[in-house]
Amino acid sequence: MITFEGVTKRYPDGTVAVDTLDLEIPAGRITVLVGPSGCGKTTSLRMINRMVDATEGVVAVDGKNVREIDPPTLRRGIGYVIQQAGLFPHRTIVDNIATVPFLLGWDKKKARARSHELMERVGLDPKLAKRYPAQLSGGQQQRVGVARALAADPPIMLMDEPFSAVDPIVRASLQDEFLRLQNDLEKTIVFVTHDIDEAIKLGHKIAVFQVGGKLAQYATPEEILDAPADDFVRDFLGGERGIKRLRFFQELDAEEAAEQATEQAAEQRAAADRPEAGSTAAER
Amino acid sequence: MYAALAIGDGEPLIRWDWIARNWDDDILESLKEHLILSFTPILLGFLIALPLGIACARWRRFYPPVLAVTSVLYALPAIALFVVLVAFTGLTYTTVIIPLTLYTLSVLVPSVVDGLGSVPDHVRKSATAMGFGETRRMVQVELPIAVPVVMAGLRVATVSNISLVSVGAMIGIGGLGELFTDGLRRDFPTPLVVGIVLIIALAFVSDMVLLLIQRLLTPWERTRGASKREKEVLATGGAA
Ligand SMILES: Nc1ncnc2c1ncn2[C@@H]1O[C@H](COP(=O)(O)OP(=O)(O)OP(=O)(O)O)[C@@H](O)[C@H]1O
Ligand SMILES: [Mg+2]
Numbered sequence: 001m002i003t004f005e006g007v008t009k010r011y012p013d014g015t016v017a018v019d020t021l022d023l024e025i026p027a028g029r030i031t032v033l034v035g036p037s038g039c040g041k042t043t044s045l046r047m048i049n050r051m052v053d054a055t056e057g058v059v060a061v062d063g064k065n066v067r068e069i070d071p072p073t074l075r076r077g078i079g080y081v082i083q084q085a086g087l088f089p090h091r092t093i094v095d096n097i098a099t100v101p102f103l104l105g106w107d108k109k110k111a112r113a114r115s116h117e118l119m120e121r122v123g124l125d126p127k128l129a130k131r132y133p134a135q136l137s138g139g140q141q142q143r144v145g146v147a148r149a150l151a152a153d154p155p156i157m158l159m160d161e162p163f164s165a166v167d168p169i170v171r172a173s174l175q176d177e178f179l180r181l182q183n184d185l186e187k188t189i190v191f192v193t194h195d196i197d198e199a200i201k202l203g204h205k206i207a208v209f210q211v212g213g214k215l216a217q218y219a220t221p222e223e224i225l226d227a228p229a230d231d232f233v234r235d236f237l238g239g240e241r242g243i244k245r246l247r248f249f250q251e252l253d254a255e256e257a258a259e260q261a262t263e264q265a266a267e268q269r270a271a272a273d274r275p276e277a278g279s280t281a282a283e284r
Numbered sequence: 285m286y287a288a289l290a291i292g293d294g295e296p297l298i299r300w301d302w303i304a305r306n307w308d309d310d311i312l313e314s315l316k317e318h319l320i321l322s323f324t325p326i327l328l329g330f331l332i333a334l335p336l337g338i339a340c341a342r343w344r345r346f347y348p349p350v351l352a353v354t355s356v357l358y359a360l361p362a363i364a365l366f367v368v369l370v371a372f373t374g375l376t377y378t379t380v381i382i383p384l385t386l387y388t389l390s391v392l393v394p395s396v397v398d399g400l401g402s403v404p405d406h407v408r409k410s411a412t413a414m415g416f417g418e419t420r421r422m423v424q425v426e427l428p429i430a431v432p433v434v435m436a437g438l439r440v441a442t443v444s445n446i447s448l449v450s451v452g453a454m455i456g457i458g459g460l461g462e463l464f465t466d467g468l469r470r471d472f473p474t475p476l477v478v479g480i481v482l483i484i485a486l487a488f489v490s491d492m493v494l495l496l497i498q499r500l501l502t503p504w505e506r507t508r509g510a511s512k513r514e515k516e517v518l519a520t521g522g523a524a
Contacts, residue, residue: 051413076415086410090428090504100414132504148414158413 001027002048002156002188007057009043009213017043018213020057026205027155028186034199035209035216036236041192043213045158048190049078061156076100079149079157079187083165085141087133093119093144094129100152111151118147123177139170146178150185160192175201196237200225200248208233221248299474310475311463315482318459321380321452322445322486328381329388329441336389337396338422347397354390362387362451370455380452387448388441395437399430432505435498439491446487450479460486 002025009018018040025031033041046052047059050071059066066074087096094115095102101111119126122143133141142162149157163171163178179202182189193199199206200221208216208224210232217229225248228234303311340347365383373379403426411425450461458465463479466472499506 049413051409072415072417074415075413080410080413082406082410082413084404084406086406086413088407088411088425088429089404090425090502103415103420132507134504135507 001025001062002190003058003060003063004044004047005058005060007044007047007054007059009040009047009052010055016213018047018054021213021215023207023215023218025188025190027188029204030182030189030191030202032191032193032199032203032206033209034193034196034203034206034236036211037194039209039211040213041194041209042160044209045160045190045192048156048158049075049080076103076152077154077156079152079154081142081145081149081157081159081162083161085133085145087141087144087148089133092130092132093124093136096133096144097147097151099148100154104152114151115147118150121150121181122147138166139174142166142174146181150187154187156188156190158190161194162191163198164193164195171198178202201251208236210236295471295473297473298477302472302474303478306475311478311482314460314462314479315486317457318446318449318461318483318486321377321449321457321459322384322442324377324381325384325388325445326438326442328385329392330438332385333389333392333396337393338400340393341397341400350393354386354393357386358390362448363454366452366455375456377457379455380449380457384445384448388445391441391444392434392437395434396430399433399437400426402433403429428502431501432498435494435501439494439498442490442494443487446483446490450483 002023004021004023004025007018007021008016010016021044023044033044035041043052047054048061048066050066050069053067061069061074061078088099091099094112097115097118098106098108098111101114102108106114116126116129119129124140124143124147128136128140133144136144142165145162149159163174166174175198191199191202193202203221205218205220206224207218208229210216216236217224217233219229224233225237228237336350340350360383362383365386366379369379369382373382407425407429408421411421416425449459450464452458453461453465456462460479460482463475463482467474467476467479
């Protein structure tokens with residue numbers, strides 16, 4: 001569990017990026033921070049791994065104040081994925097994925113074996129292992145970014161708009177696979193996006209921020225769709241709130257149906273159901 | 285050049301027998317001296333430019349004054365520096381090596397700073413986020429990514445040093461340049477031609493070797509084909 005208690009971040013130039021934030025981020029779930037540009041999402045995320053230090057208040061991971069943990073040690077235990085993937089251009093894909101295991105001093109063989117395993121997990125062709133990042137598509141690079149963050153099996157993952165640089169169709173499939181992966185892994189994930197649809201699709205809980213670094217609402221997607229806390233949240237959801245709501249619950253039903261089908265029938269049946277969910281996502 | 289060609293009418297441009305007779309003593313000796321005089325400054329310059337460049341990239345406000353100093357140094361004519369230094373270091377290799385080291389610095393410090401500046405910010409940030417300390421990030425991430433730009437500077441400095449060593453012949457320490465003074469003094473074009481050909485060959489071979497080293501050090505760059513950067517470098521390298 002990650003907690004923010006009265007956290008304020010004031011940058012040296014006086015900008016208040018985050019204003020007395022209180023937030024409890026549950027373990028093993030996806031929590032989405034959403035809001036317009038400049039509302040302090042990235043800043044909040046970075047206060048967790050101390051890329052940014054809070055001016056006031058306490059950020060704690062499993063009850064321990066992050067300020068008491070040495071930054072490199074803290075960071076090696078927290079996966080981090082960003083929009084441009086941030087891959088090392090001079091290292092091959094396997095070695096990129098093995099970055100944190102190498103830092104932790106794993107045996108090279110073991111680290112690379114782990115990389116190969118992860119490539120498979122995130123749906124990367126093993127043939128890409130020896131390539132360099134520049135030789136991969138944007139979507140593939142993003143998968144490498146996710147694999148790299150998972151390499152040392154950190155309990156926490158911070159993801160800053162990881163899927164926003166790819167086109168909508170690739171994004172939808174990355175989101176679907178990410179959800180599937182998270183189903184198995186049950187990491188504590190903090191996911192930043194400015195796209196409310198993505199927030200609704202991925203979030204177990206959603207924190208809606210408004211400019212000035214204020215938390216406008218923190219609730220489940222259902223609650224936010226059913227009862228927006230104020231006009232800001234209502235506006236942010238957009239005019240199609242009703243449609244979003246409908247679609248959200250339809251998808252829940254579809255997921256449940258798919259789960260039942262998996263239980264009852266063969267894997268083929270389940271596979272046949274997937275494209276349905278996929279196409280709903282692609283329509284957006 | 286004009287004087288060299290005008291003198292000795294009737295004298296052939298090249299006397300092969302002179303080359304054969306003087307190959308071991310004169311020519312090879314001069315070549316060896318030329319190599320020492322041009323590569324020692326490269327090595328020294330590199331060893332100083334690397335920490336200096338890293339410091340300038342880390343503390344940006346040091347960079348403008350450092351850049352100003354190195355640019356002024358670069359503008360000083362080599363012959364003036366040689367003559368001034370003779371008073372302190374005498375007619376020794378040191379007298380040639382010091383100015384060439386300064387020239388090398390003035391090329392390499394900006395190369396190191398620019399090379400480190402070519403590291404994308406998101407790459408640097410993600411390295412930090414994964415738990416690299418500053419030193420490890422510099423050694424394992426930033427410097428390797430800076431290699432192409434640094435190597436570009438190294439190639440320019442090398443070719444320029446190889447050509448500048450000859451100026452040392454004016455004070456009697458100039459490697460292959462001494463073949464020029466020898467030829468001029470005796471109205472005898474053969475040593476001049478040999479000197480020019482060997483200097484060009486040396487510059488060419490050195491550049492190829494450095495290019496090869498660069499290729500070996502940066503296998504990831506090959507995957508993008510001949511990068512734009514590399515072509516630019518070849519252009520400036522040729523001009524220097
Ligand atoms: N290093 C910094 N120095 C000064 N101000 C900063 C710094 N980083 C961010 N800010 C400011 O803090 C505020 C919040 O920035 P932040 O990057 O956290 O926003 P964000 O919600 O992630 O926005 P976006 O959706 O555009 O990524 C903005 O007003 C921004 O200009
Ligand atoms: Mg941001």
